[in-house]
Amino acid sequence: MRRIPYVVLAIYALVGGLGPLFIDYNPVRASLEDRLRGPGSQVSTGIAWLGTDGLGRDVLAQVVYGARTSVVIGLATVVVSCVIGVAIGTVAGYFRGWLDTVLARGIDILLAFPAILLTIVIAGAFERSVLVVVTALSATAWISFARVTRGIALSTRERAWVQAARVLGVPRISILVRHILPFTAGPVVALATLEFALVVLAEAGLSFLGIGLPNSAVSWGQTIANGKQYLATAWWISALPGIALSLLIVNIGILGDQLTARYGQRGRRS
C-alpha cells in the first residue's frame, strides 16, 4: 500500500517523459470534421482513445503533453524556490540579528497576501511564458522553505558541534554548509513534495484562467478550460485531464505525508 504513490508518480514521469516521443501532437492544428468525438471513436488520424475536443484535437495527446508540462513546471519551480528559500532560511536562522528580523518580517508581509493572489498579479502583469509562470509560482513557494529551514538553523546553531566549530575558528560559510545545511535535508525533501503538488495545481489554475502558459504549450488547465462549455455534451474534454490532475495531486500529497512522517520529525530532533 505504501508503494502506491511511488508507482503512480513513476507512471506519470514515464508518460510525461516518453509519451511525447510516441504520440505526435500539434496544439495549433485543428481538424474540424473530427470535433467533439467521444472516447474510442475513429477519426481522420486514427482512433481517439480519449475523444477529441471542440477543435478536433486529440484529448489523449493533450493529457500526455500536459503531464510533461506539469512535471517540468513543477520541478523547475520547486528547485528555484527551494534553493532561494533554503539559502534565505539558513542564513537568517544562523546569523540572527537584524538580518533575521528583516527577513522574518518580510516573510510575514508576504504571508499577509493570499498566495494565489500574488501569483495571479505577477503572472497577469507579464507576457505569458514559462519563465513568468515559474517566477510567479516561486514568488510565494520559497516562503515555506525559508520558514522550515530558519527554524532548523535556529535550533542547530545552538548544538555543541556548531559551538565547537566556532571555537575552532571554522569559517562561517563552512559552518553553514557542513554543520547546519545537512540537517535541513529531510524536512526540505518532505516539504518539496508537498510544494510540488501545490505548484502543479496552481499552474493548472493559472492556465485555466488564461494567464498561465502560452497557447502553444499544452497544459491541463487550458484543456479543462477549453472543455468547460461542452461539459453537458462532451464531458471527456474537461473530465479526463481533470482526473489526471487530481490523481497526481492526491498521490504526491500522500507521498509528502509519508516523507514528513519519516524525515520531518527526525530533522527537528537531531
Add this chain to the structure above:
Amino acid sequence: MIEVRELTVKFKRFVAVDDVSLSVAADETVGLVGESGSGKTTVARAIVGLQRPDSGTITLDGVRLGPVARRPKARQRAIQMVFQDPRSSLNPLMSVASIINEAWRTHPDSAPTGDRTMAVHRLLEDVGLDPSVARHRADELSGGQCQRVSIARALAVKPRLLVCDEAVSALDVSVQAQILRLLVDLRRRHRLSMLFISHDLGVVHQIADRIAVMRGGVLVEEGPATEVLGSPRHDYTRSLLDAALELNTHHGEVGK
C-alpha cells in the same frame, strides 16, 4: 597566561557573571566549581570567545582577546574547549577522520606534515581510541568515545589552554574516571593549561591545582586546591564539599 579581569556578563537584566577575576598560569589546572546557574559556563564561553562580555577583559599573554571570529589564527587555536554533552559535541553526519581533518584544514599551522590518515590514527591512539574509530560516523560512537574524539579534535590544533565545561558530567561513573585519567595524563604530556569546570567538587579535586568557587555569578572563594578543600572559608564551599563527600564513595579515585 590567561587572565580574566572584572568580567561581567548580562542576559537582558539578569547578571549571569558579576565582576569575576580569574587567571590560569602555564601548566596549571584551575577547577571552577559551582551549582548549575552559577555562571561558570558563561565564564568559559567568554574565555573561548563565544560570549561577548558586557564589561571586563580577557587577556592571553597580556594581549586582549575579542570574540572568537575576530581572533588571529594563532590565538584562536591557543584556547580550545570540550563541551558537556558528548553526543552533540560531534556532527553526527561526519566521520571521526573528517572531524579531525576539519581542525587541521582550519589551522594548517598545526597540521601534521606527511600522511594525514596516519596522523589521525596517532592522534586517536593518543586519546586512548582504536585507530579504526576514524572510519566511524560520530553517531555510531558511545558517549565516552565521543568525548575522547572531542578531546582529540581540541588537541589537534595544539592548544595551550583547554577549557573543559562539565566534560565528564554527562558520562557514567566508570567512564567519567577514565576520561578524567586521560585528561590528567594529557595535560602532563602536552604541557596543557586547563580550566576544568564542574558542579562536582569530588571530580574537581582529582585534577585541579587551584580551585575557584562561584555562586550566583560571583566568585566566592579561590585558592590552592588543598586549602579550599582542607579549610573552606566560605559556607557555600563547605556545603558543596559536604555534598561531594557524600557522593565520593561512588567515584573511583584517580591519581594526579
